[in-house]
Amino acid sequence: MAEAVTGGAAVVDSLVAQGVRHVFGIPGTHNLEIYRYLPSSGIRHVVTRHEQGAGYAADGYARVTGGPGVLITTSGPGITNAITALATSYADSVPTLAISPGPPRGTVGKDVGWLHELKNQQGALDAVCDRSIRVESADELPEVIAEIFAGFTSRRPRPVHLEVPVDVLEGEWVRRPAAAAQTFEVVQVDSAEIAAAFAQARRPLIIAGGGARGAAAEIRALAANGVPVLTTVNGKGIIDERDPVALGASIRLPAAHRVITEADLVVAVGTELGDSDLWGGVPQAAKVIRIDIDPAQLHKNLQADLPITGDAQQALQLTTKRFDTTHVTEWQKAIRADADLDAGPWAAIQESLAGALPADTVIAGDSSQVTYYGTVHFWPFTTANRLLYPTGYATLGYGLPAAIGAKIAQPERPVIGLFGDGAAMFTIQEFVTATELRLPLPIIVINNGGYAEIREQMVDRGIAPQAVDLYQPDLPAMARAIGAHGIEATSAAALGDLAAEALTTDRPTLIQLTISGSRA
Template identity: 70%
Template sequence: MSETATGGAAVIDSLVAHGVTDVFGIPGTHNLELYRYLPASGIRHVVTRHEQGAGYAADGYARVSGRPGVLITTSGPGITNAVTALATAYADSVPVLAVSPGPPRGRVGADVGWLHEVKNQQAALDAVTGRSIRAESADDIPDIVADIFEGFASRRPRPVHLEVPVDVLEGAWARMPCARRPLPTASRPDRAAVDAVVAALVSATRPLIVAGGGSRAAAAELRALAGLGIPVLTTVNGKGVLDEAHPAALGAGARLTAAHDAVNEADVLIVVGSELGDSDLWGGTVAPGRPGERTVVRIDVDPGQAHKNVRADHAIVADARLALRDLVDGLRDKGIPGWDLARATTLRGQIDAEAAQSGAAWEPIQRSLAAALPADSVVAGDSSQVTYYGTVHTWPFTPANRLLYPTGYATLGYGLPAAIGAKVAAPDRSVVALFGDGAAMFSIQELITATEQGLAIPVVIVDNGGYAEIREQMVDRGIQPQAVDLYRPDIPALARAIGAHGVAATSVDELGPLAAQALSADRPTVIYYHV
């Protein structure tokens, strides 16, 4: 039995059918029909103070929950405000669905001064997401949403934009049940490709694994392969996928010369779920030996990754869990006893020594927080020195942890709203935000969101005087520093004015206890520390 509704019901009913329980967004003139159906849907709506914050929160939600994050904006400035967040999700392969209204049918590109009009809104979003889809009929929406969620489950996860013309969103729809499609089974690896990799490993003396973000769902299988004595280096997005206390773990070595040397000296290099891009390597080059003297293996669900940046000798296009499981089984069938972990110990010592030297200013901060917070804490960082020099290299993670960091797009303002999304996704987990003063001012307004939601998030802001990294780069290039030494507001007072708690730490040793205390507060606590 159908009932008359509007296109807004088609969107909300489809989200409910696919298990969406939380969305982030801001209501506006053109998306109000979505809000007509939200209260009865059971979906929690978290209103942010900027659409970019909604996008970052949806990103953090997805990374922690393993489910797609969803944001809702209005047309024009609403959705374009979220573009940077969606570009961040694209760069780091995060499943985010952005829903926005669009111009009425027949009005795209009309240039008639329609409210919020963009020359081509769908094309603008298609340029920064995996794809942008325009629903020309409310009847099409359930199938479009089902296709989007099917893609999230079966392909490389990247953000998708769903544009619904205002006249479709507000027009009549004969409300019918929205079906959820069975999710596709994981893609299995080609048997011949697995056998070829096993054969290469049998004769290897210096194998090494680089585990990227695409390996996170395969933590158990990666541990089994590492248990044979193969050292594992992770990218930033893969940090913690193997317990960093494991004897084969080399940590996250994005920018370290010792880590690059270890990769380049491998005779069999297995890359799992990483494009080996500049954001993973920080300008380094992966050039493992010469062809014929080394074997490069790429394991990725995306066939487009097989030869990106470093050409594969063997490409396994499949689910990482199944591919790694088959490799372990193949090696055991061959009776391979494993490799001597002494090599991993030596490599780890070299990498740790370099990390300790370059991150010396930031290591005490990480140590203080790690010692005081639960072992499975989620850490939301930013494109701040305290994150990429500190957390990445000197906060030991396990698979239970999660580092939220905008690796590929390297944006500022990510950490706080990402922490909000993480806490909404996992309210019983410890979530801490840790970033610099420069990053904080890009999204400080989202403290109001966290306060309004009553989220007990320690927000540790480390003040090093502005845009310190850019200042150092100017000095290195012989440029007179300018526009990088920022005015210092009273950040704890600002936090209290917003309604959050605000305190200042007078020593690094106070950071951990203050953060631990903040976990039981009734709202976020800003902990300010001046380096």
């Protein structure tokens, strides 16, 4: 029997039909009809203290689950607060869905003084997402949301914004069965040319990006046959970094660039080989195969001799040839020597934590020196680990809410946050969220007095340091005032045991380690 409800039910029913279990967000005047139907839906709503935090939490959730993260905001400032988080998901190819109200039908662009009115809300979101979709009736929602979710698995996964006019959300809708999840056909790949290239190669190299995770088993099989694997930061952990042919996630280092030029076959899987990964120009290579679900990636930054659009898992099921690996040890030594130049205090911090924490720990980093000089190079990941890191957009403030999203997604799994004091202060309000949720999260803040990386760049350019040495609040005391635990670590060596103990508590723990200066 038909049931008269509002358009908010169409949104919630459609999310349920796609298997959504959690959403992140903040209620506001224009999205309240969505909240009317959430409690009875079985979907858990996690309220954050800022919409940007909701966006980062949805991003972290998506990275550890492999499925979409969903955030709900109100119109205007609510959705624009989330834009930086959505741009982060876009840069790193993370599937997130942002749902917001929009202006009533017939008022878009009219500048009528509507509450939260934006000149062009949909245009603003379309500029940072894969696309922004506006529906004009509640009847459209089931099929539109089903198509969005199908797109997350059939093409390059990037954030999508769904705008629902507020009068559609609040208007009457006759409830009907939600659209079923859509299926898609996998693009068939002819791997004969790839097999032939491997057959002719003597010193092949695989570069695995974040888009290669679905082909991790095939990449490990090639590694077992002696093919060395270098990963981007987003590909870190695809192969156990203790493997005899693993070259780590140190693709930005000069030694890794030399490795790329010395290989006689480079197979780049699921990566754009961008500046955010390589920190400079792309090295030339003798022969290049690129495999990606997105055809626009196949010649980006490095021209492919053999471009393959489609499923990397299928493309790499191709060879059992065994390769001589005598040269790989020299490649590993050269890369490690380059990494050691950046060691500073970062190596000791990573070694302490890696030695004390479970093998499947998720590390939520940030655009902090302790992440890109430390975790990337000095925490030897197994295939069970996962690093959450805003590589492409290089935002500050990502780590804390991303850790919350990861812990909500997989509560049984150990999750920590590890980042600098500058990054922490961008989203420190989400420590309240973690405390309210009673999450056993160790949040480790390495305090070097401000924006150390930018300070170094100023000095290198002959600019007098300014606006980089910051006033430092007592972060452990702040954590205790919130109702969580707050601890000052006395040394890098102490961090591992403190973090391991914090995993057993009933609330988050802020662990601060104060160090002197940048890379001191």
